[in-house]
Amino acid sequence: MTSRRLIIAYFVLVLVAMTWVSWYASTAPTITSLPQYAAITGKEGINVIDGFVTVCSEPWGLATMFDAYFGFLAFWLYTAWRARTVGARIGWFVALMLLGNFAIAAYVLLCLKQSGDETDLGKVFFTRKVA
DSSP, rough: OOOHHHHHHHHHHHHHHHHHHHHHHHSSSSSSHHHHHHHHHSOOOOOOHHHHHHTTTSHHHHHHHHHHHHHHHHHHHHHHHSSSHHHHHHHHHHHHHHEEEEEEEEHHHHHHHHHHOOHHHHHHHSSOOOO
């Protein structure tokens, strides 16, 4: 199997795994969905924003968020370097900050698709696009 195919397989796996874990997290019962939680807190569950606040209120949750978002920002710096336009740079920034690894996988797969038959992955990923 070529390096190109391995990269494609990996990022397709990332998309599938992230889709599954996001679906699972959205549908699985959590402690906040239990009647006992509502009785103690007066809330009937938490939404995404409340969940983010809850995760960030824990030291390791906060450390995990810093780690993830510094990684997304580092990847954005790479995409901004490669992008042709300010609009593309802004669009990828928003996508990365909102979608994280979904956006990273999509970006890599898009680069591979746009590169056609190119077999030199250095040229695929480390050539700056020209306006």
